[in-house]
Amino acid sequence: MTVAAASVGLVGLVGLVGCAGDSGKPLDGPAPASRSSAVPGHVAAYRAGYTAGKAVYDSSGKGAAVRETVWGGCTRRALEAGSAAETDRGAWVRGCLNGVANAPERLPTGHVTQRTTDATMLDRFRTWARTKGEGQGVEHVRMLTIAQLTDHDYDVELNTDYPAGPSGDPGAETLAQSFVEWWDGDHGRDGTARNVLILGADGTRLSARRI
16 A cells, blocks of 8 residues: 555545544543533622622621621621522621621632521510510411521511411511510520511411511
8 A cells, every 4th residue: 555545545544543433423422411500598698798799898898797797687688688698688788797897709619697596585575465465466476486697687477377478468467576675675695686587388488577
């Protein structure tokens, strides 16, 4: 075989390989599996909080960090952030605090909000409400939960049997107001409570007030 013939044969072989590759079908083995691009809820909440906090910093400067941290601004904002925060309010607040401090992002590695029930606090609130003639509303409360958002800040959640929708709103508003009145004179828990949330039977937020 001449050198020219060998060259032609090599070119033809390369062409066949190229055609096989151009067909879009793998020559050997299955196609690689697609990777999930879903972002964990605590990460999405943190990033949303960070964006909100950074916007406050950009508009208000360094003083924003003191206001949003000491006075609970970020925890208040979390209640107004909608679904972006509800997946993990603690992560949202952490992101907000980093944002208002103009600090680098520090993504949480897991769920931040820690919830624990407090039957003793609920009993004390029930006793107070009944002596005030407000026992009817407190009887709808099934559980009191402490939602720890930061090392020192937390929200109080009252889980009730109120149905979701407008029919539960009047009772929920009254219950929230009663709890705030009681809290002002008789709470006795370490840390700082920022808000009380009234939740319906399905977990839907019916009312929220600052404490």
